[in-house]
Each structure stands twice: as structure tokens, then as C-alpha cells.
Amino acid sequence: MEQDVDRPVDGTMMQTEPATVKIGILDADLGGVPLAAAIASRWPRLSVCLLADTAHRPVGERSTALIRRRLGDGLDFLRRQGATQVILASQTMAALREDSSAAGLCLVDPVRLAAAAAAAVSPSGRIGVIASRATVASVAYPRYIADRRPDARVHQVAAPLVGPLLDAGWEKRPETRMIIKKYLHRLKVRQVDTLILGTGCCGPIAPLIQRKIGRRVRLIDPLALVLGHLADPPLQEAPSLPTQPPSLRLLATDAGPAVRETCRRLLRRRVDLEQIHL
Missing domain, CATH: 3.40.50.1860 (Rossmann fold)
Known part of the structure; x- marks a missing residue:
């Protein structure tokens, strides 16, 4: 189901397994990295996974067809990771998305x-x-x-x-x-x-x-508005089990030195950035 700005986030939609609630963040660059860190810090029991499609940046210079294809691939990946709610940190992807791409997901559109x-x-x-x-x-x-x-x-x-x-x-x-x-x-x-x-x-x-x-x-x-939107009403966190601690995963389709350095500057600390093929 698509998340419309007129409807508050329904925390009950986000609960998957009892241990954690999974939120996906899809970005085409690295602007969503501070947002992911802020969500993980504010709601420590949530499991947050950010996927940055850095291999195709700057996405704002790409064709509409490519942007929509990468958006669909990214949403499919996060869906397979267990996310039921996805924040579109890339405003270019959000601006060009088609409603059909959100099937089975609750989207937050900045x-x-x-x-x-x-x-x-x-x-x-x-x-x-x-x-x-x-x-x-x-x-x-x-x-x-x-x-x-x-x-x-x-x-x-x-x-x-x-x-x-x-x-x-x-x-x-x-x-x-x-x-x-x-x-x-x-x-x-x-x-x-x-x-x-x-x-x-x-x-x-x-x-x-x-x-x-x-x-x-x-x-x-817009990304600051997303954080406020998630907090009103507050997200309903599931209890965390010792065997399944909460996590923040940062994934990128290109995790080269320039990308890692930019992440480090954005968070002012060293980060664990995983490279994946999408």
C-alpha cells in the first residue's frame, strides 16, 4: 500500500517478525545516510536498511526509463530484505515513480x-x-x-x-x-x-x-520532514531479543573510496558500508 502524505504512518503495518521492525531507505546517492543514522538512533529497536544506488549517480542526469528501472530494482531488493515500509530518500526517484512500483509496500514520499x-x-x-x-x-x-x-x-x-x-x-x-x-x-x-x-x-x-x-x-x-513524519504518531517498536539485536545496514551498489569518504564526512565517523550487486 502506498503511503500518502495525508495519512499518518501506521506503525502496525511495519511489524514483521517479533524481534525487529524493518524499515528500508532507498537512495540514489548518499543524502539519506544521515537520515538512516538518525532513525536508528531515535528508535534503537528498529532494524534499518539503507540502499544507495551509487553506481548510477548522478541519477538526476539519467533518463526517466533508467531512473524508474533502478527504483523498481531497489524496491524489490528492500522487499526481499523484509522491509514493509520504504522511505524514498532520493527525491528524483520519488518525483518519477509510478504508483505500480509500490506494490506491497508502504512508501514515505519526501x-x-x-x-x-x-x-x-x-x-x-x-x-x-x-x-x-x-x-x-x-x-x-x-x-x-x-x-x-x-x-x-x-x-x-x-x-x-x-x-x-x-x-x-x-x-x-x-x-x-x-x-x-x-x-x-x-x-x-x-x-x-x-x-x-x-x-x-x-x-x-x-x-x-x-x-x-x-x-x-x-x-x-524534505528529509527532515520525513523524520518528523515518522514520529507523528511515534513508530511502534517491537521488543528486541538478545539473539537478534537491532541493526543499521548501509548498502551501496558502488562502495569505492570516494563513496566511503563521503559517508565518513556525512556521519563524522567511520562507517561499515557493504557493496552489493543490484
Whole structure:
């Protein structure tokens, strides 16, 4: 069953074996890694499995057909791992998904959560989105926002360089500040009062984005909304057995040195990253 933003997460749907509740997180890059760690820390009895399809990044530069195929493959994999609820940490995958891909799963969609939040909080209805090329081309954000607020004007900017800059560890470099400023210029000219961080790569540089777009603009972080969405109502944790301890598994389709280093920087510690073939 698909998880719609209008319906709260039903914890009873998530229980599989008595020992743990399994949550899957599907990402096309590494923006969901901090979210996975936060969920595992906040609900220590949950078994959390994140799958990052890093072999095909940047997914936002790929074709719609490839993105949907990788989304389907990732959901099938997590389903086989026992997950009954899956968080789509990749907003590009969420924006391009087809309803049929969610068969048998309860999905949490950050695009719909963020669209609903932006429509609700924007004073003027002038809403900006900074995202991947594929997410922008999908017009998912303008469509979902219009469903909630027909008078809204949504202005989108593609930001394909954000991911590579983070991979290079250039978060604090002047080149990154210059590029972000250039991306945001068109949104500043449109006088947006709310900005959706439409790619997980923007999360680590949210303070920089806030400085460049202006303090009066409200930032909407979809992955942060996911964490709040899971907590309201709180997830119902199953009792943990000594023989089956809770776990956080981080899986990637490419776990090379660059991917591992990016994970280490995101979590500020060494991580156990498993490479799998999908």
C-alpha cells in the first residue's frame, strides 16, 4: 500500500517478525545516510536498511526509463530484505515513480511531504525549488504544490554540480559559494519566500544556501520532514531479543573510496558500508 502524505504512518503495518521492525531507505546517492543514522538512533529497536544506488549517480542526469528501472530494482531488493515500509530518500526517484512500483509496500514520499509543507507555510505563494535536472523536468513539485495551493507560483532551478562538489569535499570552498550563489540568483529575482531543498545533497550545505538566499526565506528540507513524519504518531517498536539485536545496514551498489569518504564526512565517523550487486 502506498503511503500518502495525508495519512499518518501506521506503525502496525511495519511489524514483521517479533524481534525487529524493518524499515528500508532507498537512495540514489548518499543524502539519506544521515537520515538512516538518525532513525536508528531515535528508535534503537528498529532494524534499518539503507540502499544507495551509487553506481548510477548522478541519477538526476539519467533518463526517466533508467531512473524508474533502478527504483523498481531497489524496491524489490528492500522487499526481499523484509522491509514493509520504504522511505524514498532520493527525491528524483520519488518525483518519477509510478504508483505500480509500490506494490506491497508502504512508501514515505519526501516530495509530497515537502510540497504540502511549502504550500502551507509560504506567505505569498512564491516557492522555489533547487533540485536535480530530472526532478525539475518531472514538474512533480509544481504539480503537487498546485494540488494544495492553486495560486502558488513555483520557480525551479536545476543544480547538477552540488553532488560533485560535496563528493570532492568542497563544502567550504569559495568555488562552491560562487556556484550556489549563481544557482539561487534566479530564485532571488523571483522573490521566493520559501525554498525547497529538492536534492539530498543540499542538506549538508543548508547553512550556505540560507545565507545566499537570505534569512527571510524559509528552507524546507524534505528529509527532515520525513523524520518528523515518522514520529507523528511515534513508530511502534517491537521488543528486541538478545539473539537478534537491532541493526543499521548501509548498502551501496558502488562502495569505492570516494563513496566511503563521503559517508565518513556525512556521519563524522567511520562507517561499515557493504557493496552489493543490484
